Amino acid sequence: MLDKCVRDQWSIDDLDWTIPPPKMPRDKEEAVVQAFVDMAGIELLAGALFDVQRKKTADPTLRKIFSTFVADEKRHSAVAARLAQHYDVHHYRTYTESPALTDFRPHFLALVEKASPEIANAYITSGELILDVALLRSLDDYVADDMSARAMHLINRDESRHIAIDFHMTEHYCSDEHLAEIRSRPRPPVREMAAGVAALARMMWHAKPFLQQVFLAPMDRTDPSGRRVQEAFKRIQLVLRKPTVARTPWSKMMIGFQDLYNHPVIGKVLGRVLLRLLGAEDRAARILFTKEELARTERMSFDELAEEALAVKYS
Numbered sequence: 001m002l003d004k005c006v007r008d009q010w011s012i013d014d015l016d017w018t019i020p021p022p023k024m025p026r027d028k029e030e031a032v033v034q035a036f037v038d039m040a041g042i043e044l045l046a047g048a049l050f051d052v053q054r055k056k057t058a059d060p061t062l063r064k065i066f067s068t069f070v071a072d073e074k075r076h077s078a079v080a081a082r083l084a085q086h087y088d089v090h091h092y093r094t095y096t097e098s099p100a101l102t103d104f105r106p107h108f109l110a111l112v113e114k115a116s117p118e119i120a121n122a123y124i125t126s127g128e129l130i131l132d133v134a135l136l137r138s139l140d141d142y143v144a145d146d147m148s149a150r151a152m153h154l155i156n157r158d159e160s161r162h163i164a165i166d167f168h169m170t171e172h173y174c175s176d177e178h179l180a181e182i183r184s185r186p187r188p189p190v191r192e193m194a195a196g197v198a199a200l201a202r203m204m205w206h207a208k209p210f211l212q213q214v215f216l217a218p219m220d221r222t223d224p225s226g227r228r229v230q231e232a233f234k235r236i237q238l239v240l241r242k243p244t245v246a247r248t249p250w251s252k253m254m255i256g257f258q259d260l261y262n263h264p265v266i267g268k269v270l271g272r273v274l275l276r277l278l279g280a281e282d283r284a285a286r287i288l289f290t291k292e293e294l295a296r297t298e299r300m301s302f303d304e305l306a307e308e309a310l311a312v313k314y315s
């Protein structure tokens, strides 16, 4: 994997930026430019998360792999910013990052820095699934232009490596060895635990508007059927419920909230609170998989799950 990471590096200038942008109606141009401006911000956030992962791993090869991922995400951010400029033909307005993304970033990074690496990994894996399987793919389809397609092709090549490692880390963090290590960790002092819970609550509070403004609202336009976003959420739910993943403390909590949300009575009464705790909205919290799909993913290896997530992106 490290060889691949080093070999497949590329630069923003490998793309031919002289391709003229297509003619778009005003509302489409504004939506496309805004989406790429936000994508630039999300890619930087992904880079920051991989940097945390890099610092938290003791394995020298993984550390080098994560360094290349940080570089990848910085490049994706630069490409997204350049695409925003490219499609900003009429300068209808000044574009700035969505406020929900700006508000969410510091709380998210604070949590991920403080939280254990398995929680950081759970968020990055989910984030990349939503970003890759749904957001970027549907944005590219919506733009339907060669410039975006060529850029996304190179970005996707990097993302395939990211998803493979995300799933590899998920498998590692729910292994018997790692769980034994979690159990052997000294219990943090009460003050530290309280600070951790407060950081988690702050992050959760900002997660829902972020998900809504930066992921779901743009996808209502680029993928009105909601097919891709539902597919991404379903994959997250299925990974979380793989028996080895489901036994970790974090997964137990999230599955517990989701089950309560889907309970016919409790879900009605506490629905809003539970959504806030999950950092999600109904489309993500509703049970999206069938019994057969659950049984099938339970049998699959993490490598197979990663492969399948990537295949869905191209379907």
Ligand SMILES: [Fe+2]
Pocket (backbone or CB within 6 Å): 043, 046, 072, 073, 076, 159
């Ligand atoms: Fe990326």
Ligand SMILES: [Fe+2]
Pocket (backbone or CB within 6 Å): 046, 073, 128, 158, 159, 162
């Ligand atoms: Fe990525």
